[in-house]
Amino acid sequence: MTIKEKGYAHWDGEFLDKKLPWWPITRYGIKLTFRKKFFKLFFPMSLLPAVVFLAGIYVSERLEDFKFLFRDSVPILQIDPAYFKTYLTEGFLLFIMVIAVIFCGSGLISDDLKHNSLQLYFSRPLKKRDYFLGKTAVIVFFLFLLTLVPGLVFFIMKMIFAGSFKFFLSYPWLPLSVIAYSVLVTAFFSFYALFISSLNKNRRYVAILIFGIYVGSDILREIFYDIFHNHYFSLLSIRGNIQQVGAAIFDQKTPYPIHWILSLLVLTAICVLAWFVLKKKVRGVEIVK
Amino acid sequence: MNPVIETQHLSKWYGNVLGLSDVTLEIEPGITGILGPNGAGKSTFLKLITGQIKPNIGTCSIKGKKIWNNFSLFSLIGFCPEQDAFFDELTGWQFVTGLLRLHHYSPSEAETKARKALEIVELVEDKDRVIKSYSRGMRQRLKFAQAIAHDPEIIVLDEPLNGLDPLGRRKIIRLIKSYKGEGRTIMVSSHVLPEIEAMTKRIILIHQGKIFAQGDIHYIRDLIETHPHIISIKCSDPRLLASNFIQEDFILNVKFSSAENTLLVETNNRDKFFSLIPALSVKKNIEVEEITSPDDNLQAVFDYLVGK
Numbered sequence: 271m272t273i274k275e276k277g278y279a280h281w282d283g284e285f286l287d288k289k290l291p292w293w294p295i296t297r298y299g300i301k302l303t304f305r306k307k308f309f310k311l312f313f314p315m316s317l318l319p320a321v322v323f324l325a326g327i328y329v330s331e332r333l334e335d336f337k338f339l340f341r342d343s344v345p346i347l348q349i350d351p352a353y354f355k356t357y358l359t360e361g362f363l364l365f366i367m368v369i370a371v372i373f374c375g376s377g378l379i380s381d382d383l384k385h386n387s388l389q390l391y392f393s394r395p396l397k398k399r400d401y402f403l404g405k406t407a408v409i410v411f412f413l414f415l416l417t418l419v420p421g422l423v424f425f426i427m428k429m430i431f432a433g434s435f436k437f438f439l440s441y442p443w444l445p446l447s448v449i450a451y452s453v454l455v456t457a458f459f460s461f462y463a464l465f466i467s468s469l470n471k472n473r474r475y476v477a478i479l480i481f482g483i484y485v486g487s488d489i490l491r492e493i494f495y496d497i498f499h500n501h502y503f504s505l506l507s508i509r510g511n512i513q514q515v516g517a518a519i520f521d522q523k524t525p526y527p528i529h530w531i532l533s534l535l536v537l538t539a540i541c542v543l544a545w546f547v548l549k550k551k552v553r554g555v556e557i558v559k
Numbered sequence: 560m561n562p563v564i565e566t567q568h569l570s571k572w573y574g575n576v577l578g579l580s581d582v583t584l585e586i587e588p589g590i591t592g593i594l595g596p597n598g599a600g601k602s603t604f605l606k607l608i609t610g611q612i613k614p615n616i617g618t619c620s621i622k623g624k625k626i627w628n629n630f631s632l633f634s635l636i637g638f639c640p641e642q643d644a645f646f647d648e649l650t651g652w653q654f655v656t657g658l659l660r661l662h663h664y665s666p667s668e669a670e671t672k673a674r675k676a677l678e679i680v681e682l683v684e685d686k687d688r689v690i691k692s693y694s695r696g697m698r699q700r701l702k703f704a705q706a707i708a709h710d711p712e713i714i715v716l717d718e719p720l721n722g723l724d725p726l727g728r729r730k731i732i733r734l735i736k737s738y739k740g741e742g743r744t745i746m747v748s749s750h751v752l753p754e755i756e757a758m759t760k761r762i763i764l765i766h767q768g769k770i771f772a773q774g775d776i777h778y779i780r781d782l783i784e785t786h787p788h789i790i791s792i793k794c795s796d797p798r799l800l801a802s803n804f805i806q807e808d809f810i811l812n813v814k815f816s817s818a819e820n821t822l823l824v825e826t827n828n829r830d831k832f833f834s835l836i837p838a839l840s841v842k843k844n845i846e847v848e849e850i851t852s853p854d855d856n857l858q859a860v861f862d863y864l865v866g867k
Binding site: 392 | 606609610611612630631633636638642643644645646647648649653657658661662663705720805864
């Protein structure tokens with residue numbers, strides 16, 4: 271064949287791995303989440319609890335100025351690991367996190383399955399690992415804004431408001447607890463959301479499943495506990511397991527009288543199951559039946 | 560010329576379903592058409608040579624290097640999938656630039672390359688519209704744009720003309736042919752023979768997961784010419800026409816169809832047959848309303864080749 275004009279310049283150099291090949295996936299995921307009308311309303315509201323708790327830290331340092339507000343409830347405003355645990359593990363924040371995960375995570379894989387776009391990713395120099403990292407990072411971004419960022423901000427602001435390092439010296443391990451808990455809960459919700467997102471091509475069904483399984487697991491725990499009065503049924507509840515492990519990480523009394531390691535094992539098992547399903551579901555070919 | 564793509568005993572199964580079986584071939588630069596009926600294994604073959612799926616048996620090499628898990632080779636390949644594969648909420652511009660970023664280009668490089676690709680497929684004016692508002696033809700051209708945007712050496716197009724109107728087909732064929740003289744390797748799959756014929760003379764025939772024939776398109780054309788063809792003619796006097804046909808040695812069989820005034824003729828020489836019809840029509844004053852070839856398609860050729 272005659273080559274009339276060589277229209278491309280072939281590059282023979284060494285191919286260098288990009289440091290963050292998954293970043294474009296994450297960037298689009300975050301952008302698309304912020305484009306959702308309801309998310310624009312939800313997102314500022316999701317930060318309100320953090321603002322309230324931050325205000326609590328400020329007030330705790332100015333109790334004299336605010337004592338007319340509290341009288342007998344001053345002990346509530348003791349800033350210690352329990353205060354951090356209350357913010358990070360209470361049901362209201364976990365509920366907000368589930369809603370955030372629905373907004374940012376329900377379509378992450380289901381949309382790709384629906385649009386056949388897996389082949390667009392995997393015909394490019396992008397490993398499966400990078401694909402998962404890119405998708406996970408979207409969820410991590412939003413959940414860290416609700417957990418890690420406020421947790422560390424509380425810690426720093428407490429020292430700034432107090433004007434001393436006394437708090438740090440009293441609880442030097444607390445920032446590590448905040449990081450460990452945030453990583454754990456974010457990793458769990460990331461696996462949980464991606465797993466469910468890979469099960470269906472319709473993101474609405476996925477959203478219902480994410481919410482339904484979370485709430486349903488809690489209801490199931492209540493039902494079994496009411497029948498058998500056995501605390502081991504708390505292992506059925508996603509919320510219960512997260513709270514158990516959270517309490518242990520912050521060195522607090524666990525909400526249920528069972529060992530927190532069991533809850534950690536349950537959460538880990540769900541993540542492992544999710545990983546196997548994800549690996550099976552996400553591949554660059556449609557199955558011929 | 561050195562082959563760009565080489566496969567050795569390439570085979571792929573999906574559970575019990577055979578996708579591709581024992582394919583050994585070499586593909587050189589230029590346009591190569593992959594021809595085969597639906598479900599023949601074309602898409603599987605293209606996904607194997609683009610490294611998207613792992614073969615069960617055999618190997619596939621691009622420029623002498625094995626493609627599976629060799630991500631550095633993926634930048635040499637531009638793949639245009641058969642099905643619609645879009646993120647509907649994005650604009651055409653975001654779609655192409657976003658996919659370019661996955662090729663490790665910086666934002667400014669991605670924008671330059673995306674603009675160039677969209678100019679080639681004549682979508683620059685519509686680049687800021689969301690993809691879900693694009694017509695079928697525009698979506699096909701956008702798929703083509705994402706495949707060529709990073710200036711790949713190997714372009715793999717899976718059924719790029721599917722669902723397009725004649726004008727859209729012409730546009731895509733013109734685009735593909737414009738790359739012909741540049742020394743790139745282009746692989747185009749289709750189940751429609753004339754589509755491939757419009758682009759290239761070099762073809763690979765796939766049927767039931769096996770390479771059935773490989774070479775010049777005239778070879779296939781000859782097969783079509785020599786194997787008996789059934790032609791349906793709707794005319795004013797089919798019996799008179801039939802009485803004249805049976806005198807010709809290239810007419811093998813004449814039947815009257817259940818459809819009104821329709822004759823089914825089997826011939827082994829289409830050219831002679833088609834030159835005879837106008838002459839008979841004038842001489843015998845027979846009004847011919849319609850001529851169709853019910854078996855003039857690729858499936859019929861395959862059936863003939865496999866001896867059905």
